[in-house]
Amino acid sequence: MLVYILLQVLLVFLKGFNFVLKGICGYSLYSGFVKDKTASKTEYDKCVHRCRIRFRAKPVENLVACRNNFLLSHISYESPSALLPDNVSLMGFTPTSALFAVVPENFDVYDSDHGAFFFMVQFSQAIEVLSIPLHHFIRFADDLGDPKGNVVLLSNTGRCGSTLLTRMMEGVPNTIALSEPDFITNVDLRLFSVRSRFRVTQANYPEFIQNNPDKLLEAGIRVQCKPIKFRQVDHMILKTRNVSASLAANVARVCPYVRHIFMYRAPRKNFTSYMSMVGAFPSILNNLFMPDVVEVMMNVASPIHTNFDDVIELLIKDVRRDYNHLRCWAEVWCMLILCYLEYTNKGLVNFFPIDYDELIRAPEKNLRALLGHCHMPTENLEKCLRALSRDSQKGCNLSQDNLRSRKRDFTDKQEIMLNEVMRKFNFPDIDSWIDVFHLPTNENNNNNNKSNNVIICEK
Ligand SMILES: *[C@@H]1O[C@H](CO)[C@@H](O)[C@H](O)[C@H]1NC(C)=O
Ligand SMILES: *[C@@H]1O[C@H](CO)[C@@H](O)[C@H](O)[C@H]1NC(C)=O
Ligand SMILES: *[C@@H]1O[C@H](CO)[C@@H](O)[C@H](O)[C@H]1NC(C)=O
Ligand SMILES: *[C@@H]1O[C@H](CO)[C@@H](O)[C@H](O)[C@H]1NC(C)=O
Numbered sequence: 001m002l003v004y005i006l007l008q009v010l011l012v013f014l015k016g017f018n019f020v021l022k023g024i025c026g027y028s029l030y031s032g033f034v035k036d037k038t039a040s041k042t043e044y045d046k047c048v049h050r051c052r053i054r055f056r057a058k059p060v061e062n063l064v065a066c067r068n069n070f071l072l073s074h075i076s077y078e079s080p081s082a083l084l085p086d087n088v089s090l091m092g093f094t095p096t097s098a099l100f101a102v103v104p105e106n107f108d109v110y111d112s113d114h115g116a117f118f119f120m121v122q123f124s125q126a127i128e129v130l131s132i133p134l135h136h137f138i139r140f141a142d143d144l145g146d147p148k149g150n151v152v153l154l155s156n157t158g159r160c161g162s163t164l165l166t167r168m169m170e171g172v173p174n175t176i177a178l179s180e181p182d183f184i185t186n187v188d189l190r191l192f193s194v195r196s197r198f199r200v201t202q203a204n205y206p207e208f209i210q211n212n213p214d215k216l217l218e219a220g221i222r223v224q225c226k227p228i229k230f231r232q233v234d235h236m237i238l239k240t241r242n243v244s245a246s247l248a249a250n251v252a253r254v255c256p257y258v259r260h261i262f263m264y265r266a267p268r269k270n271f272t273s274y275m276s277m278v279g280a281f282p283s284i285l286n287n288l289f290m291p292d293v294v295e296v297m298m299n300v301a302s303p304i305h306t307n308f309d310d311v312i313e314l315l316i317k318d319v320r321r322d323y324n325h326l327r328c329w330a331e332v333w334c335m336l337i338l339c340y341l342e343y344t345n346k347g348l349v350n351f352f353p354i355d356y357d358e359l360i361r362a363p364e365k366n367l368r369a370l371l372g373h374c375h376m377p378t379e380n381l382e383k384c385l386r387a388l389s390r391d392s393q394k395g396c397n398l399s400q401d402n403l404r405s406r407k408r409d410f411t412d413k414q415e416i417m418l419n420e421v422m423r424k425f426n427f428p429d430i431d432s433w434i435d436v437f438h439l440p441t442n443e444n445n446n447n448n449n450k451s452n453n454v455i456i457c458e459k
């Protein structure tokens, strides 16, 4: 945190310095010659800006990386072919450009043994950052075209064993699983949310993006899943952050070839795990930043145009007024489940729903069905099942060992509060969770026995 603040001070200082330097000799340590920078905006073959990372810091390690996390120095302006090598991967978007991380040539950024989260591996291993203006980025993505392999989007409620599932799926030959690639977090945070909180941020984006954010989402998926030369990739799993579950409908609309999974956990277990995770962060940070974080999360995570629009608006208002960890996180969780229900009922997304405890109870059967849904081969399940015995988030502070000691049960008061939250969404009490798929919102879908509901109903 302190390092991050120092970096910000340094960045302000350097910005001033570069401003003066630019005025005097038309050169900046960050962006090079002014005329080159100007040219990069219009000329496609000089539009990629390569910078060396001199220093990096994030206030909290699980935040989405942005330009302010880096102290960068100018190297060159190049053609978009600079984005093609295997050691270059899409890191995220700013309102003006797409950012790429360049790792050392022999480092496999896609190998999940380097760390449980793709965005963390990118951030810690990157040597250079490439940036490309968004309009050129979209042209680059159009030239690439749709991904050659199979793409699977794994939406989830967070803390539900989704990292374990990606580890299992990686057992399928020629499969890469990206855990929390943040291009998609950027897209949903700023662009698709129609809630008022984001109007200001949205205005920072060029008009062609504001009018058609789908295009950026499509381009992001195409570029994140670009061809890799050093190994055969037939299946690409994109496991999103929990808040991005609300984006599944957009992805289904824009990239109909993507296959969808929704992973969750029975609420009591889920909330216990949520709470143990929140407890793993320093409490000062929690109290200072959590209301902000949770308010944004609710804005992003909640589906719109549902019967619960008014409920959700009220809950969002209450976050700051009356912040309570457990209640607010339970509300976010309900909103994510609502995404699943709404999108399924409206036929927007063909999700394969998977409950963590059900996966653990009958791993082989469930994995087989899940892989079948994703059009992935099911011949060699042993390798997939081996992942079960490994801690799936090792290399990260949230690993199970860290959390296990913090597990807690709820007091009676907390139970009442949680059930009140559940009721606001017409969900059953946390102990009758099994009934959730017979809720009123699901009624019109009751006699439609899609493969979707099989697993839940069996329980
Ligand atoms: C990334 O890969 C390219 C091509 O393989 C190579 O020329 C370049 O030096 C690599 N970058 C770094 C930072 O190692
Ligand atoms: C959900 O995602 C947000 C944003 O990345 C993160 O801060 C939060 O810890 C996640 N919650 C859970 C329960 O995983
Ligand atoms: C995460 O864990 C490592 C090693 O256990 C520690 O050095 C690091 O400071 C931790 N990071 C945070 C944000 O707690
Ligand atoms: C529902 O399932 C039954 C048997 O499991 C099948 O006969 C019937 O055609 C299915 N209905 C629909 C609408 O898919």
Ligand SMILES: CC(=O)N[C@H]1CO[C@H](CO)[C@@H](O)[C@@H]1O
Residues within 6 Å of the ligand: 266, 268, 269, 272, 430, 431
């Ligand atoms: C319904 C359910 O899953 N209940 C379990 C929740 O977790 C606690 C321990 O964390 C178990 O004791 C419950 O049986």
